[in-house]
Amino acid sequence: MTTATVSPNATAATEIPGSEAGFDARRAAAGRPLAAVTGAEIQAPLIHGGHIRYANLDYGASAPALSVVSAYLNEILPYYASVHRGAGYASQISTSVYENARNIVREFVGGRPDDSVIFTRNTTDSLNLLAGCLPVTDGRPDGDVLYLDIEHHANLLPWQGVPHRSIVAADTIVGTIAAVRTELEQGGVSLLAVTGASNVTGEILPIRTLAALAHDHGARIVVDAAQLAPHRRVDIAADDVDYLAFSGHKLYAPFGAGVLVGRPDWLDAGTPHLAGGGAVKEARLDGVSWATGPARHEGGSPNVLGAATLARATQVIAGLDLEQWHAHESAIRSFLVEGLQQIAGVTVHQIFKDTNPDTDTIGVVNFSVEGYDAGLVAAYLSAEHGVGLRDGRFCAHPLLKRLGLPSGSLRASFGVGSRLEDAERLLAGIAALRSNGLGWDYVVDAGRWVPANDTRTYPQWAPNTPGTAGAAPCIDD
Numbered sequence: 001m002t003t004a005t006v007s008p009n010a011t012a013a014t015e016i017p018g019s020e021a022g023f024d025a026r027r028a029a030a031g032r033p034l035a036a037v038t039g040a041e042i043q044a045p046l047i048h049g050g051h052i053r054y055a056n057l058d059y060g061a062s063a064p065a066l067s068v069v070s071a072y073l074n075e076i077l078p079y080y081a082s083v084h085r086g087a088g089y090a091s092q093i094s095t096s097v098y099e100n101a102r103n104i105v106r107e108f109v110g111g112r113p114d115d116s117v118i119f120t121r122n123t124t125d126s127l128n129l130l131a132g133c134l135p136v137t138d139g140r141p142d143g144d145v146l147y148l149d150i151e152h153h154a155n156l157l158p159w160q161g162v163p164h165r166s167i168v169a170a171d172t173i174v175g176t177i178a179a180v181r182t183e184l185e186q187g188g189v190s191l192l193a194v195t196g197a198s199n200v201t202g203e204i205l206p207i208r209t210l211a212a213l214a215h216d217h218g219a220r221i222v223v224d225a226a227q228l229a230p231h232r233r234v235d236i237a238a239d240d241v242d243y244l245a246f247s248g249h250k251l252y253a254p255f256g257a258g259v260l261v262g263r264p265d266w267l268d269a270g271t272p273h274l275a276g277g278g279a280v281k282e283a284r285l286d287g288v289s290w291a292t293g294p295a296r297h298e299g300g301s302p303n304v305l306g307a308a309t310l311a312r313a314t315q316v317i318a319g320l321d322l323e324q325w326h327a328h329e330s331a332i333r334s335f336l337v338e339g340l341q342q343i344a345g346v347t348v349h350q351i352f353k354d355t356n357p358d359t360d361t362i363g364v365v366n367f368s369v370e371g372y373d374a375g376l377v378a379a380y381l382s383a384e385h386g387v388g389l390r391d392g393r394f395c396a397h398p399l400l401k402r403l404g405l406p407s408g409s410l411r412a413s414f415g416v417g418s419r420l421e422d423a424e425r426l427l428a429g430i431a432a433l434r435s436n437g438l439g440w441d442y443v444v445d446a447g448r449w450v451p452a453n454d455t456r457t458y459p460q461w462a463p464n465t466p467g468t469a470g471a472a473p474c475i476d477d
């Protein structure tokens with residue numbers, strides 16, 4: 001259904017803002033990808049005709065697979081077979097790869113030797129799993145789960161099914177820590193659930209401080225590291241984090257696989273996440289003895305290749321030179337933020353006033369463009385500039401509402417496969433939008449902005465519906 005049309009203005013060449021200061025240094029740090037990713041050179045069709053290299057600025061949703069990981073996948077694919085149950089050669093190899101993936105992931109997150117490493121569908125699944133393992137005494141939950149209002153729905157909704165409390169984060173990190181302390185001092189909190197880095201703004205939370213605070217008040221902490229783990233070294237033993245969840249698809253591995261790592265006692269006593277084959281010691285017609293360890297929660301045939309590629313990706317990320325890694329990401333981020341801030345009518349959003357942009361942010365930049373719906377800007381950038389980024393409310397409705405963005409904003413996110421040129425392309429597109437307006441007609445179709453009369457085609461093997469396939473469920477109420 002078409003509900004609106006927006007028409008183009010005349011186009012003209014536009015200066016790229018932010019391209020002078022420190023450009024050479026940034027070019028040196030991020031002129032090229034830090035690591036090769038699969039699909040880095042795919043060509044996106046433009047609405048005016050022709051193609052351009054796709055500038056993928058949507059890593060925060062799903063990052064492209066590392067080329068090393070794609071090669072590894074090809075290597076192990078011939079041996080892919082059922083795990084745990086087969087005596088055959090391929091089954092044995094698959095089982096060994098799958099079980100060894102746990103050790104690799106444990107090492108990646110700096111896990112304690114007895115930490116459980118449970119493979120799941122994704123971060124959402126991991127946190128739901130933990131929600132089923134909160135301790136109960138004499139049928140009553142031992143305490144509440146405490147969470148902030150800045151969380152992704154994955155770290156918010158699972159806790160709404162158990163006793164919980166939420167608090168509004170302050171406008172500084174310091175104030176937020178104080179607010180968490182005040183709430184913990186009330187007592188009765190069993191678990192503090194907090195994100196490692198905001199998927200909306202890329203701001204990092206002080207995990208070690210929050211872990212100490214939780215423990216001082218008799219609570220445990222779970223960190224949603226879906227965004228943090230692809231951008232920062234994580235060390236749960238050093239930071240004294242009890243549970244950590246993240247997803248392979250945001251960490252340069254294909255397939256949906258996630259992981260929950262953490263202390264085994266709650267997990268071994270908790271409700272099995274998926275009742276079924278593999279999760280039991282013994283099943284009877286009217287009863288069951290559940291297994292302990294990861295098997296308790298991994299009923300059914302596991303996602304062997306998801307776990308294996310996730311593990312392989314962690315090895316590559318762990319092998320990055322720390323300085324180069326951060327310099328690469330921070331060069332793109334600072335270039336983008338400074339460039340956006342130079343364009344009249346563009347606002348860059350952040351949650352906290354005291355975030356240090358050099359040390360406490362990951363490759364995520366959130367912004368909006370005055371006078372334009374975020375979805376329209378995203379459709380324009382894709383159709384006219386070959387830039388892919390995210391618009392909407394980023395599955396963080398409470399935060400977006402509090403930030404005064406109830407109808408959403410734009411998010412550019414990037415990582416090891418990105419290059420400065422991707423950010424340049426985005427800036428040029430936004431600058432052109434501000435000075436020249438749209439270069440095409442856009443309409444709202446099925447709730448999404450799309451170019452009118454779009455004749456671009458998908459590859460032969462994909463459904464030919466450009467624009468309409470991208471409806472983001474978190475946009476809707």
Ligand SMILES: Cc1ncc(COP(=O)(O)O)c(C=O)c1O
Pocket residue numbers: 060061122123124125152154155195197198199224225226227247258
């Ligand atoms: C911070 C954060 N937590 C959790 C999730 C959910 O991850 P998944 O979709 O892999 O379950 C996301 C996904 O965007 C995220 O950004």
